[in-house]
Amino acid sequence: MVEAIWTTTEKDGRITVHLIDQRELPTREIDVPCRTHKEMADAIREMVVRGAPAIGISAAFGIALGAQEDLAPSDGLSFSSYMEEVALTIGQTRPTAVNLFWAIERMRPVWQKIASHPSRERTRILFAEAQAIKDDDIQRNRKIGTHGQALLPSKATVLTHCNAGALATGGYGTALGVIRGAVEAGKSVSVFADETRPYLQGARLTAYELAADGIPTTLITDSMAAMVMSQGRIDAVIVGADRIAANGDTANKVGTYGLSVLAREHGIPFYVAAPFSTIDPRTPNGQAIPIEERSAREVTHAGERRMAPEGISVYNPAFDVTPARNISAIITERGVFRPQELSDYLSSASSQEPVSQA
Numbered sequence: 001m002v003e004a005i006w007t008t009t010e011k012d013g014r015i016t017v018h019l020i021d022q023r024e025l026p027t028r029e030i031d032v033p034c035r036t037h038k039e040m041a042d043a044i045r046e047m048v049v050r051g052a053p054a055i056g057i058s059a060a061f062g063i064a065l066g067a068q069e070d071l072a073p074s075d076g077l078s079f080s081s082y083m084e085e086v087a088l089t090i091g092q093t094r095p096t097a098v099n100l101f102w103a104i105e106r107m108r109p110v111w112q113k114i115a116s117h118p119s120r121e122r123t124r125i126l127f128a129e130a131q132a133i134k135d136d137d138i139q140r141n142r143k144i145g146t147h148g149q150a151l152l153p154s155k156a157t158v159l160t161h162c163n164a165g166a167l168a169t170g171g172y173g174t175a176l177g178v179i180r181g182a183v184e185a186g187k188s189v190s191v192f193a194d195e196t197r198p199y200l201q202g203a204r205l206t207a208y209e210l211a212a213d214g215i216p217t218t219l220i221t222d223s224m225a226a227m228v229m230s231q232g233r234i235d236a237v238i239v240g241a242d243r244i245a246a247n248g249d250t251a252n253k254v255g256t257y258g259l260s261v262l263a264r265e266h267g268i269p270f271y272v273a274a275p276f277s278t279i280d281p282r283t284p285n286g287q288a289i290p291i292e293e294r295s296a297r298e299v300t301h302a303g304e305r306r307m308a309p310e311g312i313s314v315y316n317p318a319f320d321v322t323p324a325r326n327i328s329a330i331i332t333e334r335g336v337f338r339p340q341e342l343s344d345y346l347s348s349a350s351s352q353e354p355v356s357q358a
């Protein structure tokens, strides 16, 4: 299975974090090496790496890179303030996926605790923590796959949007993890993948991943989803999430909200698959989720080719919010929750995950 993020150790003992350039897939598999936290911040902002859990993992590795840099001060006090600057740079890359802030929040007590350790030791510990976040994400996704597959019949056609697969996570995927879990459980699953305008994560990444796995996949443009639903060809819609608010409202790739309305109209279950690192109990509802707006060029151009007249005004929100009432269930590593059940669970003390705010 394709990997989005991995590390290598150089001869001098320094660690390089590698990203597969997701802007170039599926035609070219290009390795983007990151050696500084600024390189990692740029890679997140420019969407070399994307997908909420993968952004969080990259942020954690970016922090470890910051500690490894020659600029890192040797005394404990200055190290802590330097690391806050590193975290600020990384935290200003993409605003919607809460996993970014969750990962920074998880790394912070680690760098604070080891501030007075020798530099090599600090670097080693912070890279180990980032790697643990990645490994943990894969375990969470496998559990999401196990819980989620039970919701699907033995023969199912699933519609998915964007890419919530191995490329968007540490590995295995969330929405695609459910599909993979169903296939591993012996179910016969086929997929309709929305192309996902304007960035085409569905056409470029989901189609690439599922084809590599040999899972039968049909690519459609986003505007065809209503048609295939009306034809009775879809058993379930499964999507990932960038941030799930305390009331269950969910931000995900723009177009997800529309799919949820269509699914309700056609009586099709609409599932969100996400780890608890994507759930943000500090954001009360969808209206409070910061929505990233991206450049007009993503809409006006297809690659290098201009598709719209010069000077046209463009609105390009990268995400939209699906209200909790349109979500049949949220599939997590801790089990399957209806939105209200998740909301109740979040109010209980046992649910706590370290989540920070944008």
Ligand SMILES: CSC[C@@H](O)[C@@H](O)C(=O)COP(=O)(O)O
Pocket (backbone or CB within 6 Å): 050, 051, 052, 053, 097, 161, 162, 163, 164, 165, 168, 169, 173, 174, 175, 201, 239, 240, 241, 242, 252, 253, 254, 318
């Ligand atoms: C498991 S990934 C879930 C979401 O992050 C995914 O569906 C999505 O919206 C990704 O958006 P992107 O802009 O590609 O980072």
